[in-house]
Structures are given as structure tokens and as C-alpha cells.
Amino acid sequence: MNEIIIYSNRGKLFVLGFLSFVFVVVGSTMYTSGGAEEGAFGLWLRIIGLITILFFGLCMIYYIKVLIKRKPALIVSDKGITDHSSYIGAGLVNWEEIAGVDFVSFGGQHYIGIYTKDPELIINRASGLKRVLNRMNKGLLDTQVNIPVKTLDCSVEELVDSINTHLMKEEA
Structure with missing residues (x-):
């Protein structure tokens, strides 16, 4: 793995x-x-x-x-992308659920944006305050998962290369 x-x-x-x-x-x-x-x-x-x-x-x-409580903010694995980079982190998003990945900007900040095949996927998984915040987030950006790159302790280029490699494996 x-x-x-x-x-x-x-x-x-x-x-x-x-x-x-x-x-x-x-x-x-x-x-x-x-x-x-x-x-x-x-x-x-x-x-x-x-x-x-x-x-x-x-x-x-x-x-x-x-x-x-130090735990990983992001895990890119053969299963998918596990996002815990913010309070409303999406958790595990399987590669089969991902439609595309792109850089998005909002409010002067840059994010790795993940488009899911089901636009309501992340909202439906959340509950309570996280659901409300995810719904508000959906109104601001087209992507369903938004990972702030500034707070990650890694090279953005390496992260994007890894994500693209996994996406290409999934498409093949």
C-alpha cells in the first residue's frame, strides 16, 4: 500500500x-x-x-x-483521500467518488479542490454543525472538498503529483 x-x-x-x-x-x-x-x-x-x-x-x-492531539491532516492512499485538514474535513473520499481535482482560490487562499461525482456526498455524510458549515461552503465554491494548502506541512507539487498518480490508476 x-x-x-x-x-x-x-x-x-x-x-x-x-x-x-x-x-x-x-x-x-x-x-x-x-x-x-x-x-x-x-x-x-x-x-x-x-x-x-x-x-x-x-x-x-x-x-x-x-x-x-497530533493526527494526520491528509492521507493519500490506495483507497482514496482522507481529509482532516480543517474542522469540516470530509474524512475518507474514495477514488471512485472523485470526479476531478483542481486548485481553487477563495478569499486570497489557495485550496486543493476535489469535485465528487455526487455534489451532495460530503453534506450527506456530515451531521449537525458540520453539515451546516459544509452546506455554506458549497455555496461559496464549486468543489465539495477544499483542502487549505497553506496549513499543510508538505510540498504542494509532490501532493498534487501523488493525487494525480492515484487518479490515473483509478481511470485505467
Whole structure:
């Protein structure tokens, strides 16, 4: 079995976790300042502060968890691609389920995008918050699986070569 195991870049995850912490502090400041303000402006400050705390607090918890509990972000094997590169990682996507792979960009970030033969495949596999986030993600990009290349601790060229080699084997 020819398997490539790729971990997340710890330095980049630490920076993302730290930035999440900074935004939690900013959100806390906004929430506290909103209590001192009167009227609609104070209410909006509190609402925005609370949303900021919740969103970036969850991001911070995720990054801390990934840093402590080290597991592969991506595995390319004879079975398929196993994606755990983000909170909404798709898990195992078998080669038979993959229609194509391409680079996609969104918000200034580059991703390896995987098109599946069933556009609802990843959404149907997920549940709860992950399902909601995958549905939102589908509205942003055409690809069903999006692997952020910046956070991976590997050469993108080698990864793409490995994926293409496995795809060619599957097509043959």
C-alpha cells in the first residue's frame, strides 16, 4: 500500500490559534464597551462582540485541540483521500467518488479542490454543525472538498503529483 501521510504545519496552526485568541480579546472588549454605551449602538457592539467571541473562541479551541492531539491532516492512499485538514474535513473520499481535482482560490487562499461525482456526498455524510458549515461552503465554491494548502506541512507539487498518480490508476 502506497500511502502518503501529511500533517498540519504546527507553526501556522499556532499563529492561527494566537490570532483567534486576539479576536476573542477584541470581541470581549467590544462586548464590555457595548454595556457602557446606551441605545442601539451599545446593543450592536454587544451583539458583534458576542458573535466574535463565539466564532473565534471555537476556532481557538479547534486549533489548540489540533496542536495537542497530533493526527494526520491528509492521507493519500490506495483507497482514496482522507481529509482532516480543517474542522469540516470530509474524512475518507474514495477514488471512485472523485470526479476531478483542481486548485481553487477563495478569499486570497489557495485550496486543493476535489469535485465528487455526487455534489451532495460530503453534506450527506456530515451531521449537525458540520453539515451546516459544509452546506455554506458549497455555496461559496464549486468543489465539495477544499483542502487549505497553506496549513499543510508538505510540498504542494509532490501532493498534487501523488493525487494525480492515484487518479490515473483509478481511470485505467
